[in-house]
Amino acid sequence: MLEQTGIPTMSDVNAVLPSPVRLTQGPIAILECFQNIPCNPCADACPQGAISIGNDINQRPILDETKCNGCGVCLTSCPGIAIFVVDYAFSESHAMVKLPYEYSPLPENGQIVNALNRQGETVAGVQVKRVQLNKNKTAVVWLAVPKALAMVVRGIAIAKEDCQYE
Ligand code: SF4
Ligand code: SF4
Structure with a gap:
């Protein structure tokens, strides 16, 4: 369990994955950010406006898979080392x-x-x-x-x- 070990399980990860179709279409960010903490550099950094945090900065980031082009800018801005880019193509x-x-x-x-x-x-x-x-x-x-x-x-x-x- 994430709460006990700090290590996300595949079940945690599966809950934040883009759709299977989008995953086949080229690079996309995977936001493995599982804790409600006051943090939002990823949303500020994304040139496509693909990441939203919501009105409460403690909310977890949400990716709009239709906007993300997998550029990786958010990856380098995340202090939590919680973002990856995967390209199945x-x-x-x-x-x-x-x-x-x-x-x-x-x-x-x-x-x-x-x-x-x-x-x-x-x-x-x-x-x-x-x-x-x-x-x-x-x-x-x-x-x-x-x-x-x-x-x-x-x-x-x-x-x-x-x-x-x-
Ligand atoms: S990979 Fe690029 S386009 Fe996708 S969320 Fe990150 S910064 Fe935005
Ligand atoms: S910058 Fe990283 S740690 Fe902060 S909200 Fe975004 S994904 Fe989570």
């Missing part, structure tokens, strides 16, 4: 998963890294397709992830001694 076998990343060192383009689930467990070896640097120092790591794991992979480990897939 990336290739036949893989989705592109974009993660906020605030550790050092950064991974490198092309590197195979351990893909972690929300519990921090390694679930696969995946390739880094791009490391996007941003002025606010929240980097975005683009990963090619097997489609079956696109809603599972939410972190990476790059230390060589930890990597089971090199």
Whole structure:
């Protein structure tokens, strides 16, 4: 349970996912923001006006899937590291998963890294397709992830001694 562990379950995640049809149509933000806290940078940052918080800043953000184009601007503005972008249309076998990343060192383009689930467990070896640097120092790591794991992979480990897939 989220309340007991701080880790969202797939049931929590499924409740905030865009529609299955929209998920097939290209990149879209996944707002994994599950607590009622006074926070709204994501809504302010979105150039498409796709995120709304409502009149009470403690309400959780809601995504308008018809407006979101998956640009990822909200991802880098979220202090809670709670936003991801997923693109199931990336290739036949893989989705592109974009993660906020605030550790050092950064991974490198092309590197195979351990893909972690929300519990921090390694679930696969995946390739880094791009490391996007941003002025606010929240980097975005683009990963090619097997489609079956696109809603599972939410972190990476790059230390060589930890990597089971090199
Ligand atoms: S990915 Fe871009 S368009 Fe979609 S909600 Fe975030 S900032 Fe808005
Ligand atoms: S910025 Fe992040 S933590 Fe704050 S409301 Fe938006 S998704 Fe939640």
